[in-house]
Each structure stands twice: as C-alpha cells, then as structure tokens.
Amino acid sequence: MKKIRSPLFYVGDKYKLMPQLSNLFPNNINTFYDVFAGGGSASINTFAKKHELNDLDQKIIELHLFLQKETQNLNVFLDKMYEIIKFYGLSHSEIKINSKINELKKEFKKTYFSKYNKEFYIKLREDYNENKNRNDLLYLLLIYGFNHMIRFNSQDKFNLPVGNVDWNKNVTSSLKNYSRWVNKSNISMFNLDFESFVNTRNPVKNDFFYFDPPYLISFSDYNKLWNEKEEFRLYSLLDDLNERGIKWGLSNMVQHKGQQNNILLEWAKKYNEYSIKSNYISRFDNSIKKNSIEVYITNFNGEKLIKEN
Template identity: 50%
Template sequence: MLEKRIRSPLFYVGDKYKLMPQLVELFPSKIGRYFEPFVGGGSSFLAVQAEQYLLNDIDKYIIKLHRFITKAAPDPDLLFSQLFDIIYRYNFTVSALDKTVSHSLKIRFPKTYFAQYNKKAFLRLRKDFNADKTNLHYLYLLLIYGFNHFLRFNSDGDFNLPVGNVDFNKNVQNALIGYMAFVKERDITFYNTDYRKFLAQFTFKKNDFIYLDPPYLISASEYNRIWSEKNERELLNLLDVLHKKSVKFAISNLIEHKGRTNDIFKAWAKNYHVHVVKSNYISYHDNTQKNSTEVLVTNYVS
C-alpha cells in the first residue's frame, strides 16, 4: 500500500477511496502488472503499488478525462491556470481561491447556496461544451460543478446533468495535485473498450493481478443500471476461466443490500475466498446508510 492516500479528482460514483486501505491489505504483496477492467474514477489504482498499470473503462468520457489529466501532469500549474481562467470567465464560485458566495445568499439558501449562485454559469458552460463536445477543460468543470459529480448524457449525446451544490474547493485542488504527481511517475496506459476485449488482448504472467469493481447488480445507482444478471454471469464465468489459468484476481461486490441478495454472486463466491468489507454503502439516489454486505472475493490467499 502507498504511504499517502490519493483521492481521484473525478469523484466518480462508486468511488472506492474510503475502502482502499482495507482492500489493498488483501491484494498480493508484489504486483507486476496491475489490471483494472472497470477503472471508473481511479481511486483504486491510486492506492496500489505496481510496476505497470493497465486501466480500462467502457465509458469514453471517463477515459478521456483520465488521459486529459495525465497529459497535463508534467505541468500542473498550467492546468490550474487554464481551469481557473474558465471559472472566472463564466463567473463560478471557486472556494479554493476564496471566491465564494455572499453571506446574505447563504442565509437565504442555507443548503443550496452554491447551486443558486452557479446555476447560470453552469448552464452556459454546459451549452458551450455540448456545441462540439471536445473541450475537456469544460467537461471536467461540468463534472466538478455538476450534481453529485456525475457524468450523464442524453440520447442525443448531450451532457444533461443539472448544477450541484458544490464548487471547486481545496479538496478538488488537492485531489488533482495528488493524481498528477502519481501518474507522472508511473507507467500507465488507459483503454476504452468492453472489459472482455480489454482482458482478451493480454497473455498473463507471474505477478500479474486483476482488480475488478464492476457495476453492482443489486444497487439502484445510476451507473449500475447498465448491469444485468446476464452480465453478472458472463463476468463470473470469465473469472473462472482466469482462475484455471492461475491468474490472480480480486473482485468487489455487494451480496446484500436493502433487503435484496445477489444470489448469483453469493453462490459463485463460495468457490473462492470471501472477505467482508466494513462499509456503509451509499447509493446515488439515497444518501442514507443501509444494512449492506460488501465483500472482496479473491482467488488466492493473501
């Protein structure tokens, strides 16, 4: 495990930042190539010490953002200058630079003052991004100022998330700094394809390790709605094949959540090593903590 914890600056749904200290203790002690087929925001790989990182996600925009920030890593000051220029041009708040809302607005809207102030700027930025969908500085700021730091596009391919009650604060700034420092010093390659195609292109060898954090079948999170029982079975069958080839893997999942049980995963996991993770799973739509059983399943003894 790395000495310093780094949070992804993408703050992606399903983020494993808080759980990684538990998970990496269960990872192999020596990792040559680290594979992550469902990388999402990246808080997982940021906690892992490996010789090489091969990271994939089917979401093209999340991979574009990873590549965008990685490309900027050699000159962090330039990226911050570019982002802050846009923030000031559109007149967003930026509490990282002590530009925040008035006291009177906080009194009028105690729970939504950032959203009240930033809505006009956000809608303007969203319109400008959707005009050609190529400006990744714009997209990153839409992620930061958008509702729940989520990426969502409509059937026409337009970003359609509303403004959130958030802004560019010190946590965002520190996460960007930590991420860029990490990726600048490491051998990292990002891929944008289906997880099966991603894994099929490699011949695995000793000290390779695959960590999987797929969509959770029994969670109502927006991200997890793309996942079906068929998808779950296909993934688990693939892991059985990898196990027969002596490829080490670990997979996170929910076995129980809000009165539901993932019977498919629960039955499959009996053939491997099940480690219960101490977590309070929070869904995208419901921020209350629920009685859940989250696990990490490994095909090796750590």
C-alpha cells in the first residue's frame, strides 16, 4: 500500500506505520473516527465512507480546515503561497537553490537552510503574531520552522525557531495528495477532548474508532497535559466502547528509552495486541530506535469483537 504523508508533517505522524496498521483495521469502514487526529495521516491513508477527525489542539484543527478549503483549488493556493515565500525572501528549493545557499552549504553542512532563512523567518513570525487569523502565514511557519512544529508561548505568541527545512517538492506533493483526499472524501472536523468527542458520536454498524493518544512514556510538546490520570480515563472509555460492542484500535508504546508502560501492559491483556515495526528515529537520539516497542491493541481481530472483559 502506498503511504501518503500529511502536509502538516506532524510530530508522531503515523504515516510510515499505516501499511501495517491498515492491515489490522476492519474492512468496509463506514465512519472512521480519528480521535487523536494530529496531522491526520491515519485518516488520509484509510478508506471510509466518512471521516471524523478530532484533536484538542485548536491550531491543528484550524490548519486542517484552512488546507481543506484552500486545496480545493490547489494551483491558485500554490501560487499564493509561492508569492508569500518570494515576498519574505525565504528559500524555495523546489524551484531553485541559489548561489548563496550553495555557498552556505559548504560551510554549514546541516544548517544551511536555517542560516539562510533565519532573518526572513523571524519577520514572518512577527507578522503572524501581529495577525493571528493569517493561517497562510502559520502554515509557512510550520513548513520553515524547527521540526515542522507548532508551538505558542504563554502569551499565545508563536515562538518556534527556524528549522533547517524549506518548501521543497515533498511539501507540494503532500498538498496534492491531501487535496485529492479532501475532494473524494466526506470529512468533518472537531476540536474536543477525546472523551467528549467519543461520547457525542452515535456509532452504527461498521463504524471504527482509531486512537493515537500522546504516549505516557515518550516526550513531545503535546504530551505536556498527558499523565496517568488521562491514561486511565482513556482505558475506561475503551472498555466502555468494548462493552457496547463498538470496534476500536489503539496505537501506543509499551517500552521507550528504558521505561515501560506497565499500566498499558496490564490493561491490554484482555484485548488483542500486535507489535508494530517502527523505524522511528529522533534526530537527537538514535538509540530511541532500538529501545522503543510500538504496539497496536484492538478489541477486534478481523472476525469478532471481544465483548466480555
């Protein structure tokens, strides 16, 4: 199966794991509920009659809605974005790598784009912070920012530094794929806590809930508000769905950098657990690759639902 990357290039993005996960999802999904949608890779790579994507992060939902509207007319959108890139003087390697970048490349082998873009990026960031309804600028900040992340400080100012990345051909091709997905799908977006989202759905036969929560034992910006209490709240919701005969799947990590999620290991015994091969690498710590065990847990094994706990 060809995997498609979301144009949000989200941290913790599931796109590389989707060929394995898709094999474990039910066939003929009616509504696919992507409860912790993030960049939306699970939805983009799953065929369903309807997609409902939810995330607690308001900005990520805003960006999805922005891209869903703009990519309906992709060429017009691309032209607009290319104009803004030109206006700020940012590099645009999809079109051209200029001589100054080539010079910087010799001296700064791993940081030449960030050296080139730093000042232009800061101007872009200032302009966005002055005008927060400019989602076009926010999307560019994501493309040119450190690790493609979105981060705001306590004063609600976007505060991520420039990254060693720019608008290359992968950005355009991911937007093309996203646009195709949007145009052929029936999509709804929600900005709710996971429990409220799930409890306000009215699932019918062949609906499927996919959960990709922050992992208790790993670190990223969106893990800040996740803790053992949240973990238990999630498991009790999953038990409840199971008792109601509703199909779900959960991605998670049982081992990471010497830590083990014992709450998960204990709870998961009553369900089906599959190990997922991951080639997750952190740019800071290659050891993560060897120390992490990713799993997929489901109350559905292709034939039947587990209805009793």
